[in-house]
Amino acid sequence: MSGRLADKIAVISGGGTGIGAATARRFAAEGARVVVTGRRREPIESVAADIGGVAVAGDTSETEHATAAVTAALTHFGGVDIVVANAGVGIGGDVLSVRDEDWQQMLDVNVTGAMKLARAALPALIDRGGGAIVNISSVSALSASPARVGYGVSKSALLALTRSMAYDYGRQGIRVNTVCPGWVRTPMADAAMDSLANAKDIDREEAYRRAAAHLPLRRVARPEEIAHCCVFLASDEASFVTGAVLVADGGGEIVGTGTLAFDD
Known part of the structure; x- marks a missing residue:
């Protein structure tokens, strides 16, 4: 099959809806074989059926689920070349109001889940001679939002995770980058x-x-527009890009709040 991801094998977390589903469909259209994961079985099975992929249901924060997702890629397709850590959860609250359990869930899913999926996939990526990891963060990692402390902190931590993995595994041909959608x-x-x-x-x-x-x-944005960013970072077109943050927010980060009063 032709395409920018021809013959590549990808594992995409949070692939049942939104950005994850759009990325799974785009990857398949670009020639990749895809394992789709998520907590809800029905959406991921629907996406997998549409693209000829494999669905693995489970909690992204659990080590056993990360292992099962990678094992599915090895069993059904013979390897892993790309990981997209897209699974995420956002729960409101400032420091005074956020519940401990909500704070912990955001850290578990948004950061630890991405780390565990990468940890499960890294041996397979290394065996293939390299590959690409794309973490889906948020512009909330770059600027504050009202009453979103847990989400912002977890998405900021994902940037640090990206940079650390890019540094540690670059010599083994593994590129790690982040997309920050608005x-x-x-x-x-x-x-x-x-x-x-x-x-x-x-x-x-x-x-x-x-x-x-x-x-x-x-x-x-439409989810498909973020999926295109993921395709670029996962493909050989980004062969010299690692540790980078691709902001896809319609230009929001360039706007100076002090000048908004002058905007017509």
């Missing part, structure tokens, strides 16, 4: 927009418009 139309973002809509007595679409009002592109 607002993307996903179930997680829909829930955030519904919360904003309820607070402001508006509908979801108006909430999305308000969220994008100060972005230079004046819109939020």
Whole structure:
């Protein structure tokens, strides 16, 4: 099969919906064979069926699940070349209000889950002579959001994990990079927009418009647009890129908040 990922074997966590599902479909379209993981069996089995992949249901924070996902890639396809750590959870709260169990869950899923999946896959990647790991972080790793302390901290930690792995395994041909999306139309973002809509007595679409009002592109992303970023970082087109942070946020990070009053 032709494509930028022809004959590559990928493991994608959180692949049932949103960015993960879009990435699984895009990878398959680019020639990859894909193992899709997630907590809910039905969505990942649906995606896997559509792309001729394999679904492995489980909790990304559990060592046994990470091992099972990699084992599935080895058993069904013969190796691992790419890992996309996309599984994530976001729960609101500031330092005074965030529950201990919610704080721990965000760390377990958003950081430890990515580490465990990488740890399970690294021997297989090394056996193949190298490969690519793409971690999905967030612009919340780069700037603060109101009452999102656990999410921001966990996504910031993912950047440090990326840099450490890029340094430690680069000599073995393994590249590790991060994508930091801004607002993307996903179930997680829909829930955030519904919360904003309820607070402001508006509908979801108006909430999305308000969220994008100060972005230079004046819109939020489609999951497929983030999937294209993942394809680039996973492919040979990014063969000299490692330890990098690719920000895909419609230009939000370049906007100076002190000048918003002058924006027409």
